[in-house]
Amino acid sequence: MTSVMERPQGRHLGGAPRRRLVVVGNGMAGARAVEEILARGGVNQFTITMFGDEPYGNYNRIMLSHVLSGEESDADIFLNSLSWYGENSITLHAGVRVDRIDKSTKHVFSNDGRVTPYDTLIIATGSRSHMPPMDGLYTPAGSVKHGVFGFRTIDDTRRMVQHAQQEHHRRAVVIGGGLLGLEAAYGLKNHGIEVEVVHSGGHLMNAQMGPDGGAVLRMSVEALGIRVHTNSRTTAVLGMDRVSGVSLRHREDIACDMVVVAAGIRPNVDLAVLSGLPVERAIVVDDQLRVQDEDDIYAVGECVQHRGEVYGLVAPLWEQAVVLANHVTGADTSSAYLGSRTATKLKVAGVEVASMGLHGPELDTDEHIVFSEPSRGVFKSIVVRDNKMVGATLLGDSRKVAYLTQAYDRGLPLPAERIALMFDVGGPGEDVGVAELDDVAQVCNCNGVSKGALVAAVKGGCTSVSGAMDATRAGKGCGSCKLLVKQVVEWAADFAVEEDPAASYYVPGIPLDKPALMAAIRKQGLRSVSQVFSALAPGKAEDAKSKMGLASLLKMMLADQYIDERDARFINDRVHANIQRDGTFSVVPQMMGGVTSVQQLRRIADVAEKHHVPLIKLTGGQRIDLLGIPKEDLPQVWADLDMPSGYAYGKSFRTVKTCVGKDFCRYGTGDSTKLGIEIESRFQGIESPAKLKLAVSGCPRNCAESLVKDVGVVAVEGGRWELYVGGAAGAHIRKGDLLATVDDPEEVKLLTGRFMQYYREQANWLERTYAFVPRVGIEHLRAVIVEDSEGSAGRLDAAMQASVDSYVDPWSERDDPLTPGQFRTSLPLTVLPQVPVR
Amino acid sequence: MSAGPMSTRPMPASHNLGPVDQIPFGEGRAFGVDGEQVAVFRLRDGSLRALSAVCPHKGGPIADGTIDRQVVMCPLHQHAFELDTGCSTTGAESLRTYDIQIDPAQNIILQSIQGAGNYSA
């Protein structure tokens, strides 16, 4: 097929006639090079002709993995439509291959019989799948056997999808356990095909990581239901005219209906070789991307060898295309390509993989820091030499990648505490990593977008993540950098936010920060969420996203004076239970301090039996969770339990975890259980900007994990108690800061209440204490709460007391629903997936 | 609300879902109508909106969502949908919308499911 966009005539602007630029290969590098040339005013210098072997415009090859898995349609991956060529006066010969170049007369010969003259030529022929030698790969006629596929082009991908979707095709073997092989396996698995990966190396992705990382990756891949055979070489494809299996060396045959060969790629150099151009492993180019010893022929992409290196990922191609365009157009003749760093960041089969430099220590003096958590698929390995990072592999968690890449590229000095290389220790601190990042540091490796470019886009007005992504193309390749892109944009927007007040709004729908909002509510005597909207929202507009935060704030401020409009609550707070993925709810009765009784246990057992509760589970907060309760059954379940709510669903005080304490434990120095129960019964159900989880331990062995709680209490020798605040052990890990050490359990309760009230009044909506405490600073908190430096202690205590006094067990609504149909099912025909019964 | 082609016919099937005060202001309730699940919301201005009750994202119960005058937010993962059109403002697929009214006896009347609703893309 030949589709020719004839270029509009008479466009060129008098003066010198335009030179003829011919590009062979319309893949990612060829098209990018042309885009770069156009960006440097190429239209006025050249008439451009492109030849592409594939009968299409130019598409994003990386996305073929997503096309195979069905996450993306093949129509969506095109980068430049056919009309783009026309608009830029480019003549495209799609589906036409160039067979030979005559470099002395400067012509190219293509397989449609055409002879095309050039002044400047660019070769961008890319690579093809490597078919390693094995028996039975080809039919006697010489074509690849039916059911055997490479994985390189959109046609390969379409054929694979078609084959996989045929009913009787159930099993596939993928040869090769590298990037492409795993992507192919993952994609086919999504079509319900049973997949086995046969890899000749000792571990998966051995080009990117060492054996330990490979072992963790293997577990992640196997968890997807993909079988892996390492150290296995395929010797033959079985079957007469169609595939029936493969034979392995020293192993049993595997039966299958299709074989995907992903055993590496080979540069397309036939054309160059035939035409007498210098080729080693690939076409040899100099630092200007000019083919060695040729004046008018350039080459770019996977088909080139530069300073001995041949690249197989897109990031280096982008850098090459820029240098090439600078020379071809004369825009910057000093520009030079010096090779690309080998740091790669990918998403393979759903797993984030980043790798740079060495895979493991080589010298006796090399430091090797390794963290491995196979059950989560997380593996991190860092090699340090002379206090410089010389290699890293990260699997399953790429949050520190940006920082590590920079440390690797620039040889930055490293923190003495090496663990900080792998994790954000203390505080939410993610933004620190982003702030540290250099402007030239590459954020999106696929599209070569630097931090500086993203920041510029944000400064230029693209303050949304998606806007900045659209403007820069960041995150539009493999997608593995999206988290980092988001962090950079947020960080950059934050800076602009000094003038943009929206970020300081307590809730998005009311243009006031927390102190101003609270002052306005007090001054105008507002008592309900709808009153706040009509008094303070622009255009009196309600805002669904703001309702829950306002409801919580008003309840905190007004206690029993609050007018509780149920529609302002989140569903959990309307029905006092935690909504589950299938629309049922979980019920967690109060079990103060994790202490229960025979009667309670018996009653819970009876309820679970009567209501056929699908799952009974112990929670992390030392209670019992009954899961899978339909909404309409909640009142009856509560009535049968006849226990108060454990508040396992709200933005509120949740629970106090306690250890055994001194009555039983031989180490105990304080009665942690008793104090925990007293704290929980005092503060039960108190709402707050985010949830509050507490603990009391009877000695510094800290069995109740008090150091990682929002408020944690530890008994120490001599009948004293330490009070820690701002700890966390969830999405973030932070050790709490010591607020005070006191002699009396009553004093513990008082300070706990005062701290929580201060937090309720000062913290932003959804700001956990682990972020709040470092934000305001522990010294400040100590001053206000312990030393009463602002003279506010009495007021804080009184406000907390009012909240405590207005407590009503929400489950008492069972007898008298507050709104019509409060507990009516929202799923009248319940067709949703059910929580599995255990 | 736009009327689909069938609503111009003389005999649109309508369903009486009962008194409007089964739905508290600012909340939604779900109804099974002709084998379909419909979430009916009663805005704080008293008007009604009706959308299909099952979230296209992961099947969340839309009637349990939080609303304002423009959108409903699904309780499971906070995808938002315009109450008037069913279009998602967060990139999910759309919800179907239905024609809905309150009759003089303060009953909720849902217009014929076949045809009267629109699928907004």
Ligand SMILES: Cc1cc2nc3c(=O)[nH]c(=O)nc-3n(C[C@H](O)[C@H](O)[C@H](O)COP(=O)(O)OP(=O)(O)OC[C@H]3O[C@@H](n4cnc5c(N)ncnc54)[C@H](O)[C@@H]3O)c2cc1C
């Ligand atoms: C499934 C898959 C997933 C990938 N995932 C990633 C990833 O996540 N990250 C990453 O960085 N890289 C990834 N890659 C690699 C990336 O796609 C390549 O590095 C990139 O496409 C190379 O660009 P190129 O222009 O050099 O070659 P190509 O994109 O292959 O373009 C070469 C073009 O030239 C044409 N051609 C060849 N010879 C001739 C001729 N004689 N005449 C006319 N036309 C000719 C070919 O048909 C082809 O269209 C992936 C590759 C595949 C196949």
Ligand code: HEM
């Ligand atoms: C003789 C000494 C100890 C006794 C009697 C003891 C007793 C207990 C008991 C009864 C539990 C509760 C188990 C459960 O809920 O299933 C527990 C939990 C725990 N203990 Fe100990 N413990 C002792 C020493 C230690 C020490 C020295 C440490 C740590 C260094 C420790 C760390 C923990 C932790 C982390 C938990 C889990 C807490 C939780 O599940 O909430 N224990 N201990």
Ligand code: SF4
């Ligand atoms: S924290 Fe101390 S007192 Fe409490 S159970 Fe553990 S060892 Fe015993």
Ligand code: FES
């Ligand atoms: S199910 Fe509705 S947002 Fe996920």
